[in-house]
């Protein structure tokens with residue numbers, strides 16, 4: 282169905298502009314594969330919940346009394362109203378505001394006012410909230426309506442190993458995702474963000490403002506200067522991890538995380554405190570304030586970048602919300618000052634980096650509206666022979682290789698053409 | 707200051723420490739209080755002048771209004787939120803239930819903000835806007851900042867004056883619809899080198915926790 286539109290070296294503009302494509306994506310891509318929903322630290326205790334979306338479907342991620350995780354469709358089984366209208370909270374009962382049908386934190390229907398009105402054939406057991414299939418990998422909770430998907434970890438493949446590396450920068454610590462968000466919106470298609478997520482071609486240009494400002498104020502050694510110049514001959518790489526997951530690795534360019542960090546309010550104050558208190562151990566803690574140098578993209582909506590978790594929330598074919606969740610580390614010996622430094626540093630890119638990209642995405646959307654100009658070029662490095670299978674058997678190329686975009690479209694096409702029935706259990 | 711001077715100024719950040727964060731918590735407590743209508747035209751004039759400079763995009767002159775140790779803070783949460791009392795006690799339902807507090811939601815030590823700019827980062831912001839390649843501000847946002855309802859709020863801090871006001875900011879970038887951003891602002895004023903300067907400004911939006919289009923201009 283889409284073979285004319287997704288070609289090996291180019292894709293058709295309508296995939297970004299056609300509302301029918303978007304509608305199908307929201308059903309088949311979001312929900313037809315493991316789709317990121319929430320992080321477990323956002324709902325640490327019994328009966329905690331967060332409200333999310335699976336494509337356009339309103340969903341709730343809950344913990345039951347025993348700590349089990351559930352993905353529930355936020356839709357009353359009576360006449361359809363949402364039963365949860367808060368972004369987050371703690372409750373053993375979701376009471377629909379319309380006629381007070383009541384559901385517990387596993388989604389079971391446990392209360393119906395004036396129940397006698399329903400007669401003897403009424404079966405509350407079959408009227409629980411719609412349920413997603415839910416699995417968690419090291420705190421990252423994914424849901425799907427595709428009952429045929431392999432287990433989550435198998436589906437993640439080598440992306441799970443990279444997530445391990447991202448999580449294990451401080452062995453024994455736990456990730457905490459309860460520090461607020463940057464909620465950015467742009468008038469453009471959601472895929473423009475995924476296209477950008479492993480795009481090592483754009484930083485020297487789209488982020489020229491950030492790079493110039495840093496260089497002029499702080500000199501060459503600070504923050505992302507390695508994205509300037511002929512980056513194809515630098516140390517960065519991009520990798521196709523399979524199933525649409527992709528990776529941009531900057532780590533080979535980073536000698537010292539702390540020394541090359543972007544600036545952050547309180548930097549010298551807390552650096553002095555930590556060096557005084559921790560001695561040599563301070564260096565390791567300070568490095569953890571700084572982003573990982575990894576951009577790990579889990580198809581279709583989770584982008585682990587720096588120390589942040591970005592989630593793509595499509596609203597319409599040309600309207601996307603990009604939510605940046607701030608993170609900290611929790612564990613033995615993690616100083617409070619580190620959390621404060623991480624908060625300040627995680628404000629930097631949403632202020633001075635991402636806004637420029639988002640405007641470029643909006644301008645892509647504008648340009649893609651022209652019917653007579655049909656194609657988006659995706660073949661950079663396709664013919665240069667620079668890509669190769671790495672030691673894990675994954676296709677890796679120079680950082681400006683558009684192989685991640687091509688990998689995205691392969692997975693996208695599989696899901697858009699799949700006939701697998703999606704069902705809520 | 708001109709742009710060249712800003713380039714080399716405040717390139718380290720030493721004053722945002724535990725004591726400074728504690729001070730911000732004190733501010734939040736004090737901002738809640740009843741204020742008295744501001745009788746001092748000079749203080750009101752300073753805030754109106756700030757608006758004027760922002761609308762003119764005269765960032766270098768705007769920078770001069772701020773004290774050596776300063777903060778420009780746009781939180782992403784209602785920093786004065788309190789759990790409201792409910793008739794008949796707490797309802798039992800999720801949709802009617804209570805929102806669980808995040809980790810110290812009002813403390814920027816554990817929460818990111820839309821903007822949390824000390825003097826150095828304000829300098830970064832101005833230089834960034836002046837690079838000429840900040841695409842999010844090409845073309846730039848035209849703004850009209852309107853402030854009113856100035857009240858002076860009591861403070862226990864010697865040498866500081868606290869002014870609370872309401873603001874409405876209309877913004878338009880060519881090719882985009884007009885947007886309205888509104889909320890309350892708090893200005894903490896100090897005297898430095900014989901001049902009244904802004905030590906701390908908070909711009910508290912009505913909808914700080916909602917998703918926003920391009921916010922790369924200044925409130």
Ligand code: FES
Pocket residue numbers: 357358359360361362377378379380381382
């Ligand atoms: S729609 Fe929910 S109880 Fe009627």
Ligand SMILES: [Fe+2]
Pocket residue numbers: 477483484487488634635638
């Ligand atoms: Fe970017």
